[in-house]
Amino acid sequence: MIDYRHLELRILLSRRNFLTVGAAGIASTLLPGCSSHDPEGMTEWAFPASPTDDTWSDIRREFITTPGMTYMNNASLGMPPRVVAEAVWDGYRALSEDPIRAKHDLSDAIREEVLPDLAAFLGVDPSEVILTRNATESLHLAATGLKLRKGDHVIVTTQEHPAGRQPWRYREAKHGISVSEVFVPSPLEDHDSVVASIKGAITSQTRAIAFCHVTRGGHLYPVKELSTMAREKGIATIVDGAQALGMFPIDLYSLGCDAYAASLHKWLLAPMGGGMLYIRKGARENWASNYSDVSTKDHPNYDPPGTSDLPLKAAVGTALSFVNRIGIDAIEARTRFLSNYLKTRLTEISRIQILSGSTASTSAPGSTIFEMEGVDALESVPAMVDAANIHIDEHQRDGHNAIRISTHYYNSTDDIDRLISILQSW
Ligand SMILES: Cc1ncc(COP(=O)(O)O)c(C=O)c1O
Incomplete structure (x- = not known):
């Protein structure tokens, strides 16, 4: 039996129909003639027993990527699996069929299912998390809501x-605070120097430190060390x-930061x-609050009020269920396996210099950056599409003319081999 939030959302949205048609009729009631949207048509997965390609092939089939296209630009925009796209469609369809009822059902699903699931995924209380x-x-929201006075740093x-x-x-510009930008080197080879540089920039006026968990170049920052150091000094941390x-797994209480902002x-x-x-x-x-203060115990005052895109927010629950079904530990192992394989293959090309940190503690598993002698990173992006319909990105920042390859668990070693053979021909 497939246990997706997606399916549960369908049940929630079709409660009235459910009573009249029964469980077997749900998919056809909501989506007449759309058998491709039937979640019951989803294959049972062989759960990935290891990070290697063979055990991930069932999961790869849940993605509807254009045939012949290879997507290695997940750091720019993720490629949702089919069930996520279907969950969005379900929500909008329900709104078209019965707007007010669907609005209430979607709101209920977000409050009762999605936010608790997201909070559990991050190890925190649902009342601490909002969807944006x-x-x-x-x-x-985090920066403009923080209470700061003129002269704060x-x-x-x-x-x-x-x-x-x-x-x-x-x-x-608006409130007279001052902002310092602390230099962090790329490649990032150790955490101690990052903590020391930031610590060295703290003054008696410093009220907040804002930094990445993982940078656009894939560098992994010492969030726990920075948050602990800041908390001891009464300084807020925004990650x-x-x-x-x-x-990879994230436990926000253990990281100890005060605010954490992310894309989903x-x-x-x-x-x-x-x-x-x-x-x-x-x-x-x-x-x-940035808004008229509508805060309650369960409703954070930093939550933007008003009508919002409820089908998208509800479908976050489907994405979470999908990830939870695979397991975030397995996803981390898989993405690490793929980026290690990519780095090993890149070392075969003498004109390439890898700029990702050389240890797992300084380099996140998803994004790998490197420079290739004689290759303009900006031009490499369309050139890779022309050569093999492979989608990558550039990283012309932090002093680099780098190419960024971001691999997620749906990629394969074959995808990487294809990329390498194009790079070898340049
Ligand atoms: C490190 C980092 N922060 C923030 C953003 C902005 O994310 P969003 O597009 O969700 O606003 C990005 C997007 O690439 C990013 O890489």
């Missing part, structure tokens, strides 16, 4: 995404988890337009 449209929105790093820097610069959530449409493979923001209960008094 993306990491950028979450980072803005905030530290960010040189490797932040604009979404992790711009809201602080906005506050600098950008856009490149982390869904790639990257490594979690939720629908495009999904993000989250966590603010630790014990730190909430440091945040003011």
